[in-house]
Amino acid sequence: MNLLKPFALWKGIAGAAVAVGILALAAPPSRAGDVSAGMGILKNSCVSCHNLTGPAPTTLKALWARKGPDLFYAGNEFRKSWLISWLQKPVRVRPAGEFYADHIKPGPVHDVVDESTLKPHMALSKEDAVKVADALMTLRAHSDLIAREHVAPGTISKTMGKMVFGKFLGCIACHRIAPDYGGLSGPELYTAGSRLQPAFMASYIRSPQAWDPKIWMPNKHVNDARIQQLVHYLQSMKGGNQP
Amino acid sequence: MKFLKNVLLLAAGLCLMFGSAKGAMAASAKDNYRTYCAQCHGMQGNGQGINVRDMDVQPRNHTDAVYMGSRSDHDLLTADKKGGLAINKSVLMPPWGDTLNDQELHAMVQYLRKLCHCQEGKQ
Structure with missing residues (x-):
């Protein structure tokens, strides 16, 4: 038991440090x-x-x-x-x-x-x-729509995410992924990672019309795996020039 | 009783005429074009929308009678509803089947024929 004590103490300190870190990163209550x-x-x-x-x-x-x-x-x-x-x-x-x-x-x-x-x-x-x-x-x-989404933690190479976004689905046609690269009729997405909540990204991609029935973004019937890939990619887009 | 039956039949007929898969009133093809198509195909339908600069495949010029005349109404309807891939064209042309109802999609094909001053198989 005594042998485990330092480990438990370390775990406690680490946990507290993580909690403090999360609180520091989050916006004030x-x-x-x-x-x-x-x-x-x-x-x-x-x-x-x-x-x-x-x-x-x-x-x-x-x-x-x-x-x-x-x-x-x-x-x-x-x-x-x-x-x-x-x-x-x-x-x-x-x-x-x-x-x-x-x-x-x-x-x-x-x-x-x-x-x-x-x-x-x-x-x-x-x-x-x-x-x-x-x-x-x-x-x-629309909290009901948010509750249906589960964005799994994970990573995807930026190159793959960019391919899904640009080549496989063609989102680049209407959205900018850098201040001077991409389409103009949709909101820019090079700050999407700092601007949007992941579950919202997933839900909106799944059905833009569920949020905004007449919006000029089409429903491309993106499957779950692709939605996860796109959300991971978009979460990495936190501003600056990163085509 | 017969009167009631006729009223019910008329109501059912009106539902079929004006009802739609989307459960909404149909907008005019011109207004739908301005809202959904002009972002890429241009406010004048010439394929030169605000989004085109960085697109790998350029949007179709809907005023091009030669090309548009070579596509069938069925192809245009399929591309509008299911996207470019459905007729072996670019993924950049998205499916609008969840945005426009069937009545609006058919009206859009007719609007495209007006823009190109052409008919299926004719220039």
Whole structure:
């Protein structure tokens, strides 16, 4: 027994260290007051462009009228740490804005994004960003879809993930995987790993229409193995120039 | 009783006419094209959408009467519904069968014929 004691002690220390590490990496815990204050900011300043209550558009007219991403499932979609940071320093996630067809024009060779029609997103103070992130994390529509997903821990070579993404499924056609590489009509994915929760990635790839019935991302009937590969690949995409 | 039967028959007929696999009202082919096709095939249907720059296989120019005339309506419908691979074309053309219902897919084939000013087997 005595021989095992040092091992048990070491295990305890290691466990505590891991726990502290996880806590340090995670965003700060939310407080009830922050959630309420954040919800106030959302309702005053954000609701004119973002849908906080659902449902998602079910007609093209409603889809075209949408000015910003729906947020009624933000707590199932985003990582809180990303929200806090992005809200203070917003950088466009959808290169052609929303609705994309309202922000394009014919170019010399092909259609191009009409930057003059895109407006920058408002930036928040750190204090307000924390409150809004806290409030957004409480918006959890479609938790039933999230509960159906199981993203197994694991790794896949980046080269393989890139092949699935680009060659086998053709996702690259609409999504950027580096600031200047890929398509423009979908959200950029070179920051997907720091922005999105893995179960959301899996569920959305499985059926974009389950989340957003009229969205211009097709359901490619991706099988479970490929979904796992894609999510592992996307989780590695945490920003920067990494084609 | 006969009146009631007729009303029920009429209701069933209307359901068949306007109901769809997706359970939603059909949008016009022009609006569907703007929403789903223009991102790659271009706002003018010329194959030059905002996504084309980095695509390995370029999207079809739907105003090309010579090429479009060489494809059957059945091929166009299959590609729209099941994706490019279903007619031995590129994976970059995705399946839209979960987005558009059958009525909308058939209307899209007719819209493509308008864009190319061509018919199946004719230029």
